[in-house]
Amino acid sequence: MHRLRHLSLLLLLSVLALPVLVSPPLTAPAAAAEQSFDAWLAEFRIRAQSEGIEAATLDRAFAGVQPIPRVIELDRRQPEFVLSFWRYLGNAVTPERIAQGQALLREHEILLSQVERTYGVQARFLVAFWGLETNYGATFGSFPVIGALSTLAWDGRRQAFFETQLLDALRIIQAGDIEPGRMEGSWAGAMGHLQFIPSTFTGHAVDGDGDGRRDIWGSLPDVFTSAANYLSTLGWKGDETWGREVLLPEGFDYDLVSIATLPETRKSLADWTALGVRSADGSALPRVDIEGGLILPAGAEGPAFLVYENYRHILSWNRSILYAVAVGHLADRLVGLPEFTAQAPADQRRLAVEEVKEIQRRLAQLGFDVGEADGRVGPQTRNAIRAFQASAGLPSDAFASPALLEELRRRS
Structure with missing residues (x-):
């Protein structure tokens, strides 16, 4: 939505x-x-x-x-807390949700294939949105x-x-x-089923079963055609995926990591390859003519992702990096692709909002512009974190973490 x-x-x-x-x-x-x-x-x-x-x-x-x-x-x-990547992913992409989504892909294969041919939106993504939005219709x-x-x-x-x-x-x-x-x-x-707000409904809902009503509550043909119509209107690319996990080389320039929700730094896969970026299994990136942005939703210690045009369209549905990666990963798991190579750390302590405010206040005291100390890790705060990290000789991943807070406290 x-x-x-x-x-x-x-x-x-x-x-x-x-x-x-x-x-x-x-x-x-x-x-x-x-x-x-x-x-x-x-x-x-x-x-x-x-x-x-x-x-x-x-x-x-x-x-x-x-x-x-x-x-x-x-x-x-x-x-009270800032959502962590690993906690969000663990709640969003569970073994049960994967298994149920795979079963639903098989059950509705004919309908989903028809929708995919008409709108160019892959069935696995439609089912992934369905799973993330309402747990396949369980929580309207x-x-x-x-x-x-x-x-x-x-x-x-x-x-x-x-x-x-x-x-x-x-x-x-x-x-x-x-x-x-x-x-x-x-x-x-x-x-x-897919949590359209009314303006999205009036702009994009489709009567997929031909009964004269656009019923996104009770008709799966209406649900899937409406979702595919919306994504197609955004410019969804049916011949591309959302992104992929990648490995970064030693000494990588973290200034190339995007800070904004929509990646602000985009390069061709050939350019990323030249910088030493490789697929998560260590193989070379695909030789295809597309651009991607690099994101680190869990900081330099977590997984890195190259994300493509369809990732941007997932954000149009829900403007959250965590949500967009979860949709993409669930879609991949539904068709048998593996888990992420990076593993969650044993200590997944979340930052409390009050701790984020403390980070912002301490950065401001050191002369870094965070704007208002509001407990939100937005682009201005990330830019300030990156500037501090660069000045301190730390990896400039612009990520707010408990370790960053401890470093700032040591410098007070």
Whole structure:
């Protein structure tokens, strides 16, 4: 999803599937403190009708809708730890998920082959997205989409975005694709087997089974054709993979490692070969005319990956390096490719958000520009880490780790 997909959908699937819990009475959010939910809804109905939503649709969709306290609680929840690559991968690509995905590839081989021929998106990637998004349909989420989006739009923190999503959700209902009572999803409004947000649905959903509805909740032909249509529109390359694990030579220049989520340094495979980069098994990189960027999601001590154009399109689904590598790796494992050569360390201690803030503060005290000490390891913080590492004679992998924190403490 794509999508601003969604800053809100970077959470683990277990979070997305949490039920609506009983919570204390909802207090008015700061941005909406002077407007009740009913007043906001009355104004929104007028806007929706001006956008072509019929009064009958609004009556059906908003019948009994009230703000959902749990939605605002989840939206405002602050993380305590920074997700580590190995923990994320271990939760995302499990033996059980691999085995189930392989079985589903066989079960739906005819349908998936038809979709692949039409849209040029390999079946293994469609099933990998399915596995990562909802565990193959097991965890759609139990929030009423209209209620969740209404809550977030009224809350005001990201009002424009969620009002746009709410309008698209109403268009979906008005088109007859789904009844409001069946329109369930995540707390942030992501829906169905592959967790489309409403704007992705209205822009890319397809009636794959020809019944006149685009049912991404109950029709796998609709699910797979919609997902493939979305990826194809992005420019997915059906004759390429997502990337591969690689080995770096001794003395490698870590300044060539990308810092941004979308790799900012791209070279041809021939150029990477000339720099000494090899496939994970020690063999030469393929002699194909494509470009890739180098990423180190676990730092210099973890695996290195060359990632290609399709990796960038996975990020359009969910703008997370960890998610993109997990989708790619799961897709590979579904067709029998091996585990990563690099192994998880015995000590996988995660950094707490407060420790990231401490790293940022200590870097700032040493004269490195991290911006705000907000506990988020973004490009500005990574650039500051890289500059510090270079000045200290350390591998400049720009990676925030417990070892980096200890080094900064020693220098205080």
